Amino acid sequence: MLIASILKSNTGKDPVRTVPMEPLQKDRNTDHPTQDDTEIRGYTPHVPGSSGCVTGSGESIISIDHLTKIFREKNRAVTAVNDITLDVQRGEIFGLLGPNGAGKSTLIRILTTLLRPTSGTACVDTYDITKNPEKIRTIIGVCPQNSTLDVELTAYDNLEFYGQLVNVDERVLDARIWQLLKMAELADRAHMKVQTFSGGMRRKLEIVRAFIHHPLILFLDEPTIGLDPEARREVWQQISKLNEEKTTIILTTHYMDEAEKLCNRIAFVDKGRLIALDNLENLKRLIPAGDLIEIGFEKMREEVLSAIRKNTLINSVEVKSDHLHISAKNGSKVLPAIVAIFEKFSIPMTSISIRSPSLEDVFIYLTGKKLDEGGNQEPKPARGGRPS
Amino acid sequence: MIRGAIAIFKRDFKKFLSNPFVVIMTLLMPVMYLVIFGNAMGGTISHIPVGVVQEMPPYNETPLFSNAVVALNHITQKDYPKLLDVTVYTDETAAKQDLSKGLIAAVVVFPSEVSNDHAVRLYVDSSNSIVPALVESAVRGVLAALGANNPVMVTKIYGDIKYLQFFGVGVIMMAIFTSTMFGGGIALIKDRENGIHEGYLVTPVQRTSIIAGIISSGTVRAFIAGFMIFLIDILITGIIIQSVEDFLLVILVIFIACVGVTSLVVSFASRFSAQQEYASVVAFLNLILFMTSGAFYPVIGMPDWLRWITVINPEYYGVDALRSIILRGQGLDVIGIDLIALMVFSGAMIILGIATYRRTLE
Missing domain, CATH: 3.40.190 (D-Maltodextrin-Binding Protein; domain 2)
Incomplete structure (x- = not known):
């Protein structure tokens, strides 16, 4: 919360969505001109009308073009997905990050052909989601947010049943099931009913089940929700393993650490809108404040503060009761100089800490709120969006 | 203590009122019982x-x-x-x-x-x-x-036939219906509530295959129920099956009736998402179909408007065909019409089931 307030005070009032897309790109281009041509491609909007989904040859496996989904209920309309345009690259782990109710699951459901978009188009591999849903179903694996396992069947039976639904060759099915059970470390429980499984075991079973037919793309909707840290780590390992098999993985989550740990690129979604899309490093660079240094003291003198403020790398200095909060572009380089100033005025320091901004800080910077908040907020009707 | 009781009362009542469909069905049921049961059972036999x-x-x-x-x-x-x-x-x-x-x-x-x-x-x-x-x-x-x-x-001409025997044949149809409605229908809706259908929907499995699979498993279950009641009928009510052909014909009729009734239940169970709503509709349907099937009381005793229901009631044809074979020893020449009606009905219901099954979540 402290950080949030500092950042807010630094960046002026209400940074919510005041960071438009173009400046982000510019920022990236100027800072790292040689890097990440593909990153920029992530933003390349589809030319409307040039549909037909010829992305098969290119590097992107999913391209979403101005996708909007509005749920109408009686006389109320809720825009769950609001004009989202993005591409997902072949073979990457793509993270959709946002608070509860941000529209992540709706977007996944549209891409997995469970819902039809209100407007806009999306291509999965070479198929259009509205024109060729059957084809898409053969190349995707889905692990939805709410379990769809049959808890009254055994682990083996669940996999066998699903394998038959997705047309896995009967001759290799048995071997494949055992392979997956071993991968999920459930081989010894193959013939036990799923209702006797812990949450983590069920989740792992469901994830490998989605993978039984070697899909091109794997959708994981909140794969670790409600799991304990141990189980989450195991699920993460599994996801990484699957990605090694060249599967593109699309993952939604509202856990920062999960996205940081797993994802090559992360899309921030809030209230149905895409507010940022980039890899972890670049996202962190979006925060102008840079690293955060906290120094504890017992007494403070004004001269010290002014001396510190002279350093050009330092963005802001603030005194909070017995702590000094400093934000600086390159924290680890600035720190020795600050320490030197303290020593020069012989002011004892009680503690020093330095940390880089986390994804959460980035999210707060971009939206003005924490990820865990906003769960119960209604997505506002498209602000500045197209009339729908 | 009283506060807790009031809280629970309020909560239950709120839920009761929040589902107007079920409220209406609960009120409608007794009225329908009065109208249908009363007319079907106590009607004056004429013509x-x-x-x-x-x-x-x-x-x-x-x-x-x-x-x-x-x-x-x-x-x-x-x-x-x-x-x-x-x-x-x-x-x-x-x-x-x-x-x-x-x-x-x-x-x-x-x-x-x-x-x-x-x-x-x-x-x-x-x-x-x-x-x-x-x-x-x-x-x-x-x-x-x-x-x-x-x-x-x-x-x-068919000797002394006790009411028990007359009624016993009707109970076979009832067994088929109840096993379908509780076995097939509720299971279908429970699967939907548990998200198992959402699991189907992201796989390439066809709508036709889903319905065909559900109907065939339901049919087998219903057939087992109907056949068991048939055997029990033989033991308890003392009906006598004259020949092997008659026995095979009974099995054929039970099977076709199972397909028909299961398709009917599946075709509209796939439209319901909540067990409660489904259960109230099915209870209602069971009342109408069983009462007008002639299982209890000859169809001839019903008023004309009620007799119209029997025309589209698969249970009526089932009961009629079974009685023809079991009680009168009649053959295909007489029950052919019943079989055709049952098959037409089943076909229509299967098509309806496939057409109305939602392939998306909307």
Whole structure:
């Protein structure tokens, strides 16, 4: 919360969505001109009308073009997905990050052909989601947010049943099931009913089940929700393993650490809108404040503060009761100089800490709120969006 | 303590009111019971088809015969429509054939003379539990009114059939329906509630395959139930299956009825997402279909508007076909119509089920 307030005070009032897309790109281009041509491609909007989904040859496996989904209920309309345009690259782990109710699951459901978009188009591999849903179903694996396992069947039976639904060759099915059970470390429980499984075991079973037919793309909707840290780590390992098999993985989550740990690129979604899309490093660079240094003291003198403020790398200095909060572009380089100033005025320091901004800080910077908040907020009707 | 009770009361009541559909169905049920059960069970039997024929020779009609025909044709009960629909036959054999095909419920054979030693012969379809007694009393009444003192000789063409046997056949259909509605339908909705269907929907499996799979598993379950009740019927009610062909025919009818009823249940169960709503609709459907199937009480006793329901009621055709085989020993020639009706119904329901099954979550 402290950080949030500092950042807010630094960046002026209400940074919510005041960071438009173009400046982000510019920022990236100027800072790292040689890097990440593909990153920029992530933003390349589809030319409307040039549909037909010829992305098969290119590097992107999913391209979403101005996708909007509005749920109408009686006389109320809720825009769950609001004009989202993005591409997902072949073979990457793509993270959709946002608070509860941000529209992540709706977007996944549209891409997995469970819902039809209100407007806009999306291509999965070479198929259009509205024109060729059957084809898409053969190349995707889905692990939805709410379990769809049959808890009254055994682990083996669940996999066998699903394998038959997705047309896995009967001759290799048995071997494949055992392979997956071993991968999920459930081989010894193959013939036990799923209702006797812990949450983590069920989740792992469901994830490998989605993978039984070697899909091109794997959708994981909140794969670790409600799991304990141990189980989450195991699920993460599994996801990484699957990605090694060249599967593109699309993952939604509202856990920062999960996205940081797993994802090559992360899309921030809030209230149905895409507010940022980039890899972890670049996202962190979006925060102008840079690293955060906290120094504890017992007494403070004004001269010290002014001396510190002279350093050009330092963005802001603030005194909070017995702590000094400093934000600086390159924290680890600035720190020795600050320490030197303290020593020069012989002011004892009680503690020093330095940390880089986390994804959460980035999210707060971009939206003005924490990820865990906003769960119960209604997505506002498209602000500045197209009339729908 | 009271606060807790009030809180629970409020919560339950809120939930009750938040589902107007179920509220309406709960109120509608007793009313429907009154209307349908009352009419189906207590209705006045009328328009019983009866064949009348005079013994030959002589070939010209006796006064007794013509008077009796007119009298029989005009028996009414107060405000109700007439009791018998009389058809005059010229040939006793033809009349009996129609009786054995179930086209008429009784044949009255008049002798050529009015005397004590020439009996009026009455042949009744004894597979029907109530009609024979009504016909018999009508014939006796008419003879007495005409002053004819001929004795009446009653022949029950299918022997003595107890109500238990009459009803037992209907219970086979009931078993099929209940097992489908609780087994197939509820299981389907539970699967949907548990998200198992959402799991199907992201796989390439076709809508047709989903419905076909659900219907076939439901059919087998219903068949097991129907067949078990059939065996129990044999043991408890003492019905006798005359031949292997009859046995096979019974199995065929039970099977086709299972397909029909299962398809019906699946076709609309796939539209419901909540068990409660489904259960109230199915209870309602069960009432209408079972009551109008003729399992309890002959269809002939129902008012006309209710009899229209039997025309589209698969259970009616099932009960009718089973009774024809089990109680009357009739064959394909008689039950063919029932089988065709059942198959048409099943086909329509399967198509409806496939057409209405939602392939997306919307």
